Amino acid sequence: MSETDHDPASGEPADRLTEVFDLVGPLYRRAQRKVEQDAPIEGLSVGVRAVLNMLREHGSMTVPQMGRAQALSRQFVQRMINDAAARHLVESVPNPMHKRSSLIRLTEEGRAAITAVVDRERTVLRQAGGDLTDTEIATCIRVLSHLLRFLDDVDVD
Amino acid sequence: MSETDHDPASGEPADRLTEVFDLVGPLYRRAQRKVEQDAPIEGLSVGVRAVLNMLREHGSMTVPQMGRAQALSRQFVQRMINDAAARHLVESVPNPMHKRSSLIRLTEEGRAAITAVVDRERTVLRQAGGDLTDTEIATCIRVLSHLLRFLDDVDVD
């Protein structure tokens, strides 16, 4: 049928990259649905989950830092953090570096919650991994990171 | 800065897959922003772009078919198609297979629009490709497809 009129195997890398992005969309949507259908146990919205996860892997940071790190608007991150704080998942501690913007830190409760969620996700992903090799996954990560870095010049706020 | 100094690359493939999804989110958001900041020339929303692109690569299909193909709700696809139809980017032609549900086909105008958008995106991606090899990209596509297929059991509608 109307296969790619340009031979994919020999084609420009750019064509293949289009394919990558055609996959990223559905993948993102489905993952999001899976997560929010799976994680209501902790009652974490996707946004809150995201910021908690940032804190989990990066350690304490300020709100604007988190926004920049994920190319999310400062205000959005703030809202998520406020939400999380209201549930005692994070707390703000004075920041020795910046007087005005305090560091956000996971509470024990928060750490427990995000760890539980991530662990649950990992369990699912372990099945999803299937026959994928480490090398393949590493390559995938490298490609995606590369693309992400390239698109990184967007400025929010 | 955000070196992975605390994140040992040890481990289960599942851990690496978590990384993949951690990349998919930001990538999706940024790509979306790039697209909609780049494509307002044609005035295509992300949704309309998506359905047009489906028609472009797959040929004419019915609305429910498109929904199933992308795990989007029938109604959402319909809205996008209606939108596109209102702008004469698609038209419905009688379907020899199903009397009731007509085939949606790209108009010349629609084909021109989606082709222009995709081409423009390709140009950007060509730079983004950089030093990525075809093999790497192919691997990435394989991994993502695999994951997508795994998450595919979601049912909408």
Place this chain on the structure above:
DNA sequence: GCAATAATGACACCTTGGTTGTCATGAATG
């Protein structure tokens, strides 16, 4: 030390991708 500037927090509002629910209708199938 003081004025100018930039960064932060707070809050309100908006857009939009996407779902769900419902209904009428017309087709497919028993």
Place this chain on the structure above:
DNA sequence: CATTCATGACAACCAAGGTGTCATTATTGC
């Protein structure tokens, strides 16, 4: 022929995420 199923249309709704604005407070430059 009766029933079921699929489609289109439309409305209500939700959540992710952005934008605009303002007051406040640091930080910087002089």
